[in-house]
Amino acid sequence: MNIIRVKNARKKLGGKKVLKGIDLHVKKGEIIALVGPSGSGKSTLLRTLNRLIELDSGTVEFNGKKITDLDPVELRRGAVLVPQESVMLQGTVMDNIIYGPKLAGMGNECDIETCLLDVGLSRRFSRRDALKLSGGEKKRVSLARALALKPEVLLLDEPTVGVDPKKVEKMESTILKIAKDRNLTVIWVTHDVPQAIRVADRIANLKNGSVKEVAKTTEFHWEGAY
């Protein structure tokens, strides 16, 4: 069953065609990587999926419904974006993690400790000032913050950029474990093709705003990816 379906998605930004008629489907529970060089439209596509950016034409369906027919807030709680730049909101790590659930009226249901443990951080971490964390810690808190909303889909934009190279693979396995344990669908944007091969079930290769190839990881022609 497809949880997300993109049909003929087109978008211009600053006069430049960034998405040129993209078609893509994502099955429930799968991990799909969007690869491609800078400017290929990966991040823009990701941000159209939770409607942070509006398409000029084309449609995106979430669970069989056009996202334009859904309440944007409900959509974003179901498909949470973890942006490339992990911006921390003012306050503690706990304030950050509880932010989304509190707005959704599920503050009491939010298990901060589990969210922290899942991303490899200890319980004590919740009292730290979020603005004073290192880049890698911010990435993890950003991920925990998204998990606290109990989404169906995680939209990850370069989740390991800025992470210590020695810890990249550990971060990857953390995300894979979370996805498996929580039965999440993951759309993982990366410019790193070997990483896409390590983590994804399928890979979509974008170039100049178009999908050049979508294939199972085992069948992906990675030599021509860039």
Place this chain on the structure above:
Amino acid sequence: MTGIPYTWEEGLLVLGMVMVLFFAAVLLSFWKKIGIAKEYTLALLRGGIQLFLAATILYFLFDFEYWYYPIWLLIAAMAVMGGYTSAKRAGKMPKAYKITTPSILIGATVVLSVLAITGAMPSKPQFMIPLAGMAFGNAMTICSLALNRLIREFETNKPALETMLSLGANPKEAMSEYSKMSVRSALIPNIDSLKTLGIIFIPGAMSGLLIAGTDPILAAEYQIIVYLMIVGGGIITSITVVTLARKMLFTKAYQLAEWL
């Protein structure tokens, strides 16, 4: 006590003599190469002409039997002019006058109505015109400060705003802190000057009343009324403008507006 002890005709002579200060400023500007002589001269000419025009209108209006008709026209003109002037401080925001004009109008008319109802503003043009000028002028300044600050906060905090939207915040929730910050920062100059009243300076209304021969206690009372009007109108104006700005800063689908 009396007011200014000479007639307006004699006043022209006095004004001519005090122009020595203008020439001194121009000479100093040339001598020290400060480069403000031309701008100052033009500003004085423009301001002087505008003031004399306004004074001429007031001169006739004060004696006009049906003075309340033109007053409404004047108030409407103040709101529109204030709205357009304030909109210029809204950077790239398109059609900002659509939110600045009603904000200024609401803030100023609410406080003027309170002054009218309580009797603080007698129903005479001598009171209504200057007080309306102060109410609208201050509402305009505070509106500009609040909106300008809010837009700057949006421009510098786009990633944080998008993070909040991504976590399921609606526009009102996402901009809540920035709205409060903008209202606070717009009101700070007035609240600060309120703290120093009578110590560092005697403000305009009280100075005017003292010069006109009013009892100092009464002048002080009136000055406080003026400040209540300024801050009260300011808070209403700034809250209104940041509330109305929401529709300009976000799309209907809760995205940041493209012009940002």
